[in-house]
Structure formats: structure tokens, C-alpha cells
Amino acid sequence: MQNQIDLGLDRAGASVYLDIEELLATRLLVQGNSGSGKSHLLRRLIEKSAGVVQQIVIDPEGDFVSLAETFGHVVIDGSAYSDTEIMRLAARAREHRASVVLALDNLEVEGQMRCAATFLAALFDAPDRHWYPALVIVDEAQMFAPSAAGDVSDDVRKVSLAAMTNLMCRGRKRGLAGVIATQRLAKLAKNVAAEASNFLMGRTFLDIDMVRAADLLGMERRQAEQIRDLDRGDFLGLGPAISRRPVAVRIGAVQTRAKSAVAGLTPPPLAAGEDMAALLHAPPVEPPVQPDLYNVPAPDAATVAALQERITEQKIAPKSCPELELSSEEADAIVRTVLGEMITEEGCTYLPPATLFQDFTVRCRMHGLKNPGMDAAEFRRIFSRALAGLDEDWSDERVGRLLALAETVPEDLVTIFLAIGIAVIAGDPCPDEETLAILYGTRSVGRARKMLEHLERSGLIVVRTDFTGRRSVAIPQLGLTQSTA
Ligand SMILES: Nc1ncnc2c1ncn2[C@@H]1O[C@H](COP(=O)(O)OP(=O)(O)OP(=O)(O)O)[C@@H](O)[C@H]1O
Numbered sequence: 488m489q490n491q492i493d494l495g496l497d498r499a500g501a502s503v504y505l506d507i508e509e510l511l512a513t514r515l516l517v518q519g520n521s522g523s524g525k526s527h528l529l530r531r532l533i534e535k536s537a538g539v540v541q542q543i544v545i546d547p548e549g550d551f552v553s554l555a556e557t558f559g560h561v562v563i564d565g566s567a568y569s570d571t572e573i574m575r576l577a578a579r580a581r582e583h584r585a586s587v588v589l590a591l592d593n594l595e596v597e598g599q600m601r602c603a604a605t606f607l608a609a610l611f612d613a614p615d616r617h618w619y620p621a622l623v624i625v626d627e628a629q630m631f632a633p634s635a636a637g638d639v640s641d642d643v644r645k646v647s648l649a650a651m652t653n654l655m656c657r658g659r660k661r662g663l664a665g666v667i668a669t670q671r672l673a674k675l676a677k678n679v680a681a682e683a684s685n686f687l688m689g690r691t692f693l694d695i696d697m698v699r700a701a702d703l704l705g706m707e708r709r710q711a712e713q714i715r716d717l718d719r720g721d722f723l724g725l726g727p728a729i730s731r732r733p734v735a736v737r738i739g740a741v742q743t744r745a746k747s748a749v750a751g752l753t754p755p756p757l758a759a760g761e762d763m764a765a766l767l768h769a770p771p772v773e774p775p776v777q778p779d780l781y782n783v784p785a786p787d788a789a790t791v792a793a794l795q796e797r798i799t800e801q802k803i804a805p806k807s808c809p810e811l812e813l814s815s816e817e818a819d820a821i822v823r824t825v826l827g828e829m830i831t832e833e834g835c836t837y838l839p840p841a842t843l844f845q846d847f848t849v850r851c852r853m854h855g856l857k858n859p860g861m862d863a864a865e866f867r868r869i870f871s872r873a874l875a876g877l878d879e880d881w882s883d884e885r886v887g888r889l890l891a892l893a894e895t896v897p898e899d900l901v902t903i904f905l906a907i908g909i910a911v912i913a914g915d916p917c918p919d920e921e922t923l924a925i926l927y928g929t930r931s932v933g934r935a936r937k938m939l940e941h942l943e944r945s946g947l948i949v950v951r952t953d954f955t956g957r958r959s960v961a962i963p964q965l966g967l968t969q970s971t972a
């Protein structure tokens with residue numbers, strides 16, 4: 488009985504079971520209108536089979552991340568990783584038979600499709616020694632395998648559809664069993680739907696979907712009407728893993744909750760009429776900064792001089808050099824050598840600042856500089872500048888102004904801000920997102936992108952992409968613009 492999981496009760500009050508072993512060979516298609524209870528059904532299936540089989544959930548709404556707490560699923564935020572990282576994570580999930588939830592709710596539709604396709608393809612391409620049985624549960628499957636071209640680009644639709652077709656048509660041999668749910672059968676690619684031999688059909692209003700559902704259940708057309716009358720949470724099931732004849736099942740309770748569950752009715756707020764109008768028209772608490780790229784006031788000369796003076800005070804050279812035998816130039820040279828060594832070491836940006844500072848002082852000592860004459864904050868400043876690729880001998884007044892502006896940037900963003908600024912001044916292309924991610928000290932390109940957006944929102948940089956795809960980066964407060972391909 489361990490392979491039989493209890494879905495819920497039939498109309499006579501008897502349990503209806505789903506045979507997981509059979510399901511692995513014969514796949515499952517769930518259909519029902521929005522609110523009919525598909526996600527609830529998938530959750531019941533996942534929870535009940537969690538101890539029996541590996542589960543991989545493709546979750547467009549981020550609804551299933553709550554499985555992690557109770558059942559230990561590993562949540563993968565699709566927006567936080569690059570293509571290669573997503574592929575590696577999928578391959579690892581196969582290798583270690585990890586139950587995972589690929590949460591796609593932070594991505595736009597195209598991103599969701601691309602990420603899911605990359606992940607599914609990597610599951611599919613795993614070497615045969617990793618072909619362990621796993622359920623691959625895809626909610627809102629019509630999005631990943633649409634029956635017709637939609638708003639997304641053809642390329643994206645093709646890769647996503649190919650990944651879903653592979654999963655449903657050729658996955659079984661590799662141990663992958665598709666369990667897919669859709670709001671509308673008519674919107675799901677036919678070849679993807681056709682590969683499932685088990686069906687659970689919930690409340691369906693549109694005739695075209697109702698008739699297709701009835702056909703799949705082997706019901707006569709005149710019986711199809713009953714699919715319209717099903718209550719939320721009620722499904723008609725059929726297939727080798729469920730029952731040989733259509734059986735009605737009321738899906739049982741679940742332990743975890745969907746993130747997007749709205750709890751019943753909520754009375755409208757007390758404010759109404761003019762009060763509500765005033766609330767809607769109130770000025771934003773933090774007005775968005777919209778720097779005008781083409782109308783940047785020229786910095787006044789006095790300010791520039793003052794800023795340069797501040798920069799000069801922050802020179803790398805220690806303010807006082809305790810070693811009698813070392814001149815300040817020699818100490819300065821050691822500091823530069825040590826910084827040069829540190830920044831070329833792979834992974835240095837991922838280390839905590841305290842560890843880096845300790846490493847720095849030890850290395851200085853090994854080079855004969857007992858006290859580099861700076862505290863951790865000062866070290867962080869020069870380390871950021873070195874990482875960003877700043878040549879301290881570069882005498883350009885724009886660099887001075889950039890460094891002064893960097894003083895106003897939140898500490899964790901200084902390195903990427905400087906790296907962009909230096910590229911803009913030097914006329915080089917803006918560093919790509921992967922480089923910026925490393926400089927920021929994260930392995931997540933998505934995170935780096937968020938940091939860039941933060942810099943943009945703060946008005947520190949402006950990134951523009953024209954219709955030919957050319958990007959330009961500007962630092963409006965310095966009046967600097969750089970076009971990049
Ligand atoms: N069998 C059930 N028992 C109790 N509550 C249920 C049951 N089925 C569904 N619900 C509740 O009904 C609501 C809608 O269900 P669910 O989110 O599963 O619908 P859905 O078909 O996935 O809709 P959508 O297509 O919009 O995602 C949820 O709040 C869910 O908790």
C-alpha cells in the first residue's frame with residue numbers, strides 16, 4: 488500500500504487511491520478552471536507521496552515553496568541564477584535525488600519559460616546512472632506548452648515546448664514522469680496532453696474544454712455536462728493509476744498552504760469617497776528619481792576642487808608609516824602589490840570583509856610592512872577601488888569626481904558603481920552582469936541585476952537600451968555617458 492496514496496473520498500465516502508508506481512509509467516493530466524482546485528490537488532499528491540518518490544516541482548506562481556518547511560524540498564529561485572547554474576542545479580537534483588521546487592514567480596513570462604526549459608532539458612540530459620524515478624510536476628502547463636503562438640517570441644516558445652514534449656513523450660525511460668495541470672485543455676499543446684494516460688478533470692465551463700475532457704474520460708458527450716457542475720475540489724479521475732472507470736473524488740486536506748491563498752472575504756476599508764480619493768492621489772512617499780540624462784547641470788569648479796582635495800586625502804599611502812626603514816612610497820608600493828595579489832585570487836569577492844582585512848595585514852607583514860596604517864573601513868575603500876580596476880595613478884579629474892560621488896553610494900554597491908564609472912570614463916563597454924555579480928560578491932546574476940536596478944532607482948546610473956538593442960550607460964551626476972554595443 489505504500490505506493491498507493493490517498494487522494495480523497497469518492498461519493499460513497501470511500502478513499503480513492505493513486506498508484507505512484509503506475510503513475511511513473513503513465514503520467515497525469517489535471518484540468519480545471521481557475522479556482523477549481525488543481526493546485527490544491529497537486530499539493531495533496533506531492534505531500535502524500537513526499538516520502539515515496541523524488542519530486543521536482545515547476546512552480547510559476549511560487550505557490551509551492553511552502554513545501555520546504557514541512558517536507559524539506561529545496562527551493563530554487565529561478566531569477567537568482569544564470570543558465571549554467573540552473574543546468575548544474577538540475578543535474579545535481581538528479582544525481583542526489585533531491586526533491587526541489589523551481590520557483591519562477593520573480594521572472595517575466597519569457598524568463599519563466601526559458602528557465603523552466605533549461606531546467607527540464609538538464610533533467611532530461613542527465614547521464615543514465617542518474618535516471619532515478621521522479622515526478623515532475625508542472626502547474627500552469629499551458630504556459631510552458633502552449634497550443635498556439637502567443638505574445639512570447641517564437642524561439643522561447645519552441646524551446647519551452649520542446650522541453651515539455653521531451654518530458655511527456657520521452658521522459659519515462661529516463662525515470663521522469665510528468666504530472667501537469669492546466670486551466671484549459673484547448674490551450675495546451677496536443678502532443679503534450681496526449682501522452683498522459685491518467686486524468687483528473689475538475690470544474691470546466693467552456694464547452695470546448697468540457698467536451699475534450701469528456702472525450703479523454705471516455706464519457707459520452709451528453710454526460711459532459713456533469714463536468715460543469717463539479718464543486719471546487721471535486722474531480723473526475725480515470726486511468727491505470729487511478730481507476731478503470733471514471734470515479735468522482737473530493738480531494739482531501741493538505742498540510743501546507745499556498746502563498747497566494749486569499750482567506751475568504753475581506754470587508755472593504757473604512758475610507759471611502761473623498762477620503763479614498765485623497766489616499767489615491769497623495770504624493771508618493773519616495774518620489775522616483777528620474778535623472779534627466781540630457782540636462783545635467785555642469786558641475787561648478789569650486790565643488791570639483793573641493794572634491795579633489797577630499798580624494799587626495801584618501802590616497803592609498805598610509806598617513807603615517809611606523810617602520811623607520813620604509814619610506815611612505817615603499818609602504819605604498821607594498822600595499823599596491825598586496826592588493827594586486829588579492830584581487831587576482833579567484834573567489835576573493837565572496838569572502839567576508841573581516842577575513843579580507845586580516846589577510847591583507849598578514850600579507851603586508853610578509854612583505855615587510857608591519858603596519859599598513861589603515862583601519863578596516865579604509866581597507867574596504869581601497870580594496871573596492873582595486874577590484875573595480877582603478878589605476879591609482881590615473882590622473883583624470885573625472886576619476887576624482889567619480890570617487891567623490893562613490894562616497895555617497897551604499898558601501899556594498901561601491902565596487903560595482905566604480906567599475907561602471909571607470910568603464911564609462913575609459914570608453915570601455917560596461918562590465919557584463921556576470922562580472923558585476925562577481926564584483927558584488929554574489930554567485931547570482933539576478934541579485935547583481937537587482938543591485939544595478941537599485942543604482943538606477945537612486946539616480947546614480949542610467950541605463951538606456953534603444954530599439955536597435957544598443958545600451959548606453961550614463962552617470963548623470965557627472966554628466967558622463969558611454970555608448971556600448
Ligand atoms: N479539495 C479542497 N479542499 C479544500 N479547499 C480546496 C480544495 N480544492 C481547492 N481548495 C481551495 O480553493 C482555492 C482555489 O484552489 P486552487 O488554488 O487549487 O485552484 P486552481 O485550480 O489551482 O486555480 P488557478 O488555476 O487559478 O491556479 C484555494 O484556496 C484552495 O485552498
Ligand SMILES: [Mg+2]
Pocket residue numbers: 525526527626
Ligand atoms: Mg493553481
